[in-house]
Amino acid sequence: MGVVNKLSEIFKALRLAKKFYKAGGCVTANIAYPQYGNILEGRRICVTGGGSGIGLAIAKKFAQCGARVLITGRNEEKLRAAVKEIGSNGFYIVWDVSNVSLAEEKLCDASKILDGNIDILVNNAGLAPSKFWGDVDEIEWDRIYSTNLKGMFFLTQQIVKKWKKLAFSGYKKVINISSQGGFVGATYPYRMVKWDVRGLTEGLGKTLVKDNIIVNAIAPGVVKTSMQEFSLNQGDNLYTNQNPIQRVCLPEEIAELALFLASDASNFIIGQTIVCDGGYILK
Numbered sequence: 001m002g003v004v005n006k007l008s009e010i011f012k013a014l015r016l017a018k019k020f021y022k023a024g025g026c027v028t029a030n031i032a033y034p035q036y037g038n039i040l041e042g043r044r045i046c047v048t049g050g051g052s053g054i055g056l057a058i059a060k061k062f063a064q065c066g067a068r069v070l071i072t073g074r075n076e077e078k079l080r081a082a083v084k085e086i087g088s089n090g091f092y093i094v095w096d097v098s099n100v101s102l103a104e105e106k107l108c109d110a111s112k113i114l115d116g117n118i119d120i121l122v123n124n125a126g127l128a129p130s131k132f133w134g135d136v137d138e139i140e141w142d143r144i145y146s147t148n149l150k151g152m153f154f155l156t157q158q159i160v161k162k163w164k165k166l167a168f169s170g171y172k173k174v175i176n177i178s179s180q181g182g183f184v185g186a187t188y189p190y191r192m193v194k195w196d197v198r199g200l201t202e203g204l205g206k207t208l209v210k211d212n213i214i215v216n217a218i219a220p221g222v223v224k225t226s227m228q229e230f231s232l233n234q235g236d237n238l239y240t241n242q243n244p245i246q247r248v249c250l251p252e253e254i255a256e257l258a259l260f261l262a263s264d265a266s267n268f269i270i271g272q273t274i275v276c277d278g279g280y281i282l283k
Contacts, residue, residue: 023230025239027247033256038066039263044114046070048097048155049125051078053225054177056085057251058122058258063089065259068114072097072106072125097125097151103158117166120173120262121159123152123197128227129190136188144189149196152176156204164211174208175261176201176217177254180277183219194219198273205271216261216269221277223249243278 045062049055050071063069063086071086072095073079079092091113095106111117126148131140156174163172178201182194201217208215222242224231231240231248238247257276260266275281 023234023239026237027239041066043067043119044116045120046118047122048072051082054251054254055124056082057255061255061259098146100154103155122175124177133187141189148193172213174215178217178219180221180280183281202271217273219273219275220254221280243280245278
């Protein structure tokens with residue numbers, strides 16, 4: 001038995017060495033996820049871009065905490081699969097938020113699906129950059145801005161119009177997903193948009209709180225999603241040299257922060273963009 005255990009330890013060490021060699025390092029993480037019960041019971045929530053990654057993690061967490069959650073996206077097959085992960089509290093609607101002319105119609109559809117008006121909007125939909133300074137063309141500029149900013153702006157404007165016509169107690173909420181890129185120099189559309197989202201969050205936070213609408217944002221760092229393909233290729237090795245903590249963030253960690261902002265525990269936080277980046281912007 002001792003020989004078997006020893007061999008097992010040797011093979012484990014070899015696997016870790018292989019991961020280290022391929023990625024330049026090997027990091028794992030033990031992360032505790034507190035249980036909050038049905039803290040969002042009765043809330044109706046819309047998460048744009050909820051078919052995968054951060055959006056799906058947020059949707060799953062919210063549904064686990066009692067909310068009815070509607071996710072949006074362009075790919076119906078992906079949305080169907082995501083709703084199966086979310087469970088009985090999950091719903092979907094095919095919706096390209098960059099088509100701003102559909103915002104009013106889709107919000108009406110969303111209210112029917114959720115059997116009531118949306119209480120919380122999570123603006124998560126976004127496209128990854130494909131071109132950078134020196135190679136950016138008009139197509140790339142419009143592609144990024146149409147979804148990552150224009151879609152967010154007009155959807156938020158439309159839902160706020162609806163909320164202002166309603167009589168409600170407590171607060172309605174908007175949670176924007178920005179990026180660590182909104183806190184460092186920007187030379188290409190993706191990062192420029194994240195500066196805009198940060199400014200929009202602060203501006204709407206100040207403007208809408210008098211209407212009992214709370215607006216905040218989250219600025220994730222490098223997260224283990226399809227936008228960071230290397231992190232998926234590394235499997236359970238979370239190593240990266242892109243931040244001081246030397247690992248990527250898990251989507252579930254962003255979901256924990258989103259849950260806090262969605263709950264009444266955060267009602268005194270107004271117009272803030274909370275950074276969750278492993279210390280990247282401190283460099």
